[in-house]
Amino acid sequence: MALSCMRCSPAAGAVRRGLASAAPPAALSFARCGLRRAAALGWRVAAVTTTGVQGAKDAGLEKAARSASQSKVENGSPSEIILDDFEDLSPLSENDDSTVSITVVGASGDLAKKKIFPALFALYYEDCLPKHFTIFGYARSKMTDAELRNMVSKTLTCRIDKRENCNEKMEEFLKRCFYHSGQYDSEEHFMDLDKKLKQHEGSRVSNRLFYLSIPPNIFLDVVKCASKSASSGNGWTRVIVEKPFGRDSDSSSALTRGLKQYLVEDQIFRIDHYLGKELVENLSVLRFSNLVFEPLWSRQYIRNVQLIFSEDFGTEGRGGYFDRYGIIRDIMQNHLLQILALFAMETPVSLEAEDIRNEKVKVLRSMKPLQLEDVVIGQYKSHTKGGTTYPGYTEDKTVPKDSVTPTFAAAALFINNARWDGVPFLMKAGKALHTKGAEIRVQFRHVPGNLYKRSFGTDLDTATNELVIRVQPDEAIYLKINNKIPGLGMRLDRSNLNLHYAARYSKEIPDAYERLLLDAIEGERRLFIRSDELDAAWELFTPLLKELEEKRIAPELYPYGSRGPVGAHYLAAKYNVRWGDLTTEQKA
Numbered sequence: 406m407a408l409s410c411m412r413c414s415p416a417a418g419a420v421r422r423g424l425a426s427a428a429p430p431a432a433l434s435f436a437r438c439g440l441r442r443a444a445a446l447g448w449r450v451a452a453v454t455t456t457g458v459q460g461a462k463d464a465g466l467e468k469a470a471r472s473a474s475q476s477k478v479e480n481g482s483p484s485e486i487i488l489d490d491f492e493d494l495s496p497l498s499e500n501d502d503s504t505v506s507i508t509v510v511g512a513s514g515d516l517a518k519k520k521i522f523p524a525l526f527a528l529y530y531e532d533c534l535p536k537h538f539t540i541f542g543y544a545r546s547k548m549t550d551a552e553l554r555n556m557v558s559k560t561l562t563c564r565i566d567k568r569e570n571c572n573e574k575m576e577e578f579l580k581r582c583f584y585h586s587g588q589y590d591s592e593e594h595f596m597d598l599d600k601k602l603k604q605h606e607g608s609r610v611s612n613r614l615f616y617l618s619i620p621p622n623i624f625l626d627v628v629k630c631a632s633k634s635a636s637s638g639n640g641w642t643r644v645i646v647e648k649p650f651g652r653d654s655d656s657s658s659a660l661t662r663g664l665k666q667y668l669v670e671d672q673i674f675r676i677d678h679y680l681g682k683e684l685v686e687n688l689s690v691l692r693f694s695n696l697v698f699e700p701l702w703s704r705q706y707i708r709n710v711q712l713i714f715s716e717d718f719g720t721e722g723r724g725g726y727f728d729r730y731g732i733i734r735d736i737m738q739n740h741l742l743q744i745l746a747l748f749a750m751e752t753p754v755s756l757e758a759e760d761i762r763n764e765k766v767k768v769l770r771s772m773k774p775l776q777l778e779d780v781v782i783g784q785y786k787s788h789t790k791g792g793t794t795y796p797g798y799t800e801d802k803t804v805p806k807d808s809v810t811p812t813f814a815a816a817a818l819f820i821n822n823a824r825w826d827g828v829p830f831l832m833k834a835g836k837a838l839h840t841k842g843a844e845i846r847v848q849f850r851h852v853p854g855n856l857y858k859r860s861f862g863t864d865l866d867t868a869t870n871e872l873v874i875r876v877q878p879d880e881a882i883y884l885k886i887n888n889k890i891p892g893l894g895m896r897l898d899r900s901n902l903n904l905h906y907a908a909r910y911s912k913e914i915p916d917a918y919e920r921l922l923l924d925a926i927e928g929e930r931r932l933f934i935r936s937d938e939l940d941a942a943w944e945l946f947t948p949l950l951k952e953l954e955e956k957r958i959a960p961e962l963y964p965y966g967s968r969g970p971v972g973a974h975y976l977a978a979k980y981n982v983r984w985g986d987l988t989t990e991q992k993a
């Protein structure tokens with residue numbers, strides 16, 4: 406059943422995502438949780454834009470009508486409407502018949518504290534949660550409601566740009582949070598949870614979202630118990646599953662089969678939080694709504710694409726988990742591969758989830774099998790700098806001393822299709838490196854017969870255009886171009902056409918978990934991984950992982966805080982590529 410609350414209607418999400426079928430012709434930009442307010446305003450907003458000022462007046466939206474008449478008019482319709490103009494409109498028409506209960510399973514854990522509760526609070530602050538909602542923490546640890554609230558309160562923060570009533574909002578939010586202690590494999594304990602949920606839901610239609618923020622070995626126990634004893638009787642039940650989704654093709658298929666004993670695919674929301682990052686979501690906008698990029702998006706103009714992830718800290722505290730997975734499973738097989746698929750896919754039929762996921766899966770299925778010789782692995786070792794000693798990976802007490810688990814990997818991947826044939830997609834991911842960041846770098850081909858060749862010296866590669874999408878931190882999109890240095894002479898330099906988010910947009914960028922939680926509540930699957938995408942992703946990496954493990958290939962050691970193994974440079978050089986993050990460039 407679709408969520409029926411007006412503020413959470415599919416229509417609301419559609420407006421937020423800008424789906425053609427739902428969005429008015431002119432772009433809407435809303436100051437707060439725009440769309441849900443837009444949808445709560447219902448199609449009245451669309452009426453404002455489609456029928457203009459008179460439509461707004463007819464709908465009784467005097468202020469919107471004023472806004473419509475004041476806004477820049479293109480082709481007779483307003484190009485932009487700012488939600489602030491709607492703020493003092495009459496109260497939203499709420500649907501009182503339904504509730505959403507969000508149960509965070511593993512509420513005592515790191516992810517719940519660090520990401521999930523803060524994201525839920527941010528959604529609450531932004532008015533994005535439905536009127537009737539309840540949050541339950543579930544874990545084995547004994548805690549009272551007050552203790553959970555106390556724990557959660559320590560991690561809630563106000564947005565930098567939105568502090569108004571923040572403390573008040575936190576108090577209100579915490580009052581909607583409850584805790585239930587139970588075992589993960591006890592149907593009885595989930596039945597007790599069910600009773601508590603029912604008390605909060607009353608006679609309303611109950612919609613239930615379970616967030617599995619727990620180690621993967623207990624996913625199935627929880628899904629079994631939750632579905633048998635605590636699923637909704639009259640609304641929807643959805644489950645967000647955290648990664649890792651298995652550790653190879655077989656274990657991933659077994660997990661999917663297990664989940665499908667109790668859930669249908671549409672109830673399963675496999676989260677990859679990189680898909681919720683602002684600049685990753687913007688990839689499609691950049692490509693498909695700007696004429697200047699899409700025609701260049703192929704082997705004809707693109708020399709190579711680089712997907713780079715680096716962290717300037719080690720596995721700190723997560724060594725136990727990490728040693729079973731390693732950096733290829735932790736970052737490459739999911740986050741970087743998902744970005745690659747979005748980057749390389751063909752234009753989808755529409756922005757509907759299935760159309761996008763169909764295109765992504767085609768890319769994944771077209772990938773050339775990964776060869777061991779196209780992969781470099783590394784592991785960080787202890788390093789002393791400025792009097793401080795940083796521990797090596799195997800010095801973590803939870804990691805075996807002889808572990809060969811990679812904490813760094815670089816790989817060259819290829820897509821065997823007409824658009825990308827022969828273009829290296831280079832991935833690099835590492836922990837305990839010299840910097841923290843994630844970026845997509847697109848290096849373009851040389852300008853044929855370049856008239857200014859002489860100005861570039863012998864290294865023509867450094868003079869090609871490069872588009873950089875800096876996913877984090879300090880989000881930016883910049884294009885490196887060659888430019889004439891002002892003056893009477895003819896000297897060229899490399900400069901950036903620069904969209905620096907902090908300078909351009911005054912709003913704080915929402916955390917990826919906010920977007921994804923909101924999507925799951927709305928039933929929007931576009932940013933979640935479908936089971937066939939997951940199968941294709943594992944099919945690509947499983948043979949390589951098996952070979953690495955069976956041969957116990959030793960990773961190249963690199964000092965904590967360094968740029969990683971030198972082997973990564975040789976790998977890139979094999980394909981005539983230079984890692985873009987190594988060039989000294991003007992800070993965007």
Ligand SMILES: NC(=O)C1=CN([C@@H]2O[C@H](COP(=O)(O)OP(=O)(O)OC[C@H]3O[C@@H](n4cnc5c(N)ncnc54)[C@H](OP(=O)(O)O)[C@@H]3O)[C@@H](O)[C@H]2O)C=CC1
Pocket residue numbers: 511512513514515516517544545546589617618619620621623647648649726
């Ligand atoms: N932390 C992070 O930054 C990220 C985590 N993830 C994934 O999210 C999930 C949760 O991560 P995180 O919060 O770090 O995990 P934790 O290790 O903190 O575990 C969460 C909770 O699960 C319970 N738990 C832990 N180990 C076991 C066990 N062996 N058997 C039964 N219960 C156990 C504990 O609760 P209690 O003892 O109270 O029952 C714990 O508080 C994992 O799947 C992880 O891979 C994904 C991306 C990032």
Ligand SMILES: O=C1O[C@H](COP(=O)(O)O)[C@@H](O)[C@H](O)[C@H]1O
Pocket residue numbers: 678716735843
């Ligand atoms: O999924 C994971 O991601 C984090 C990095 O996420 P970010 O949003 O902080 O970039 C990584 O540290 C962790 O190892 C991995 O499991």
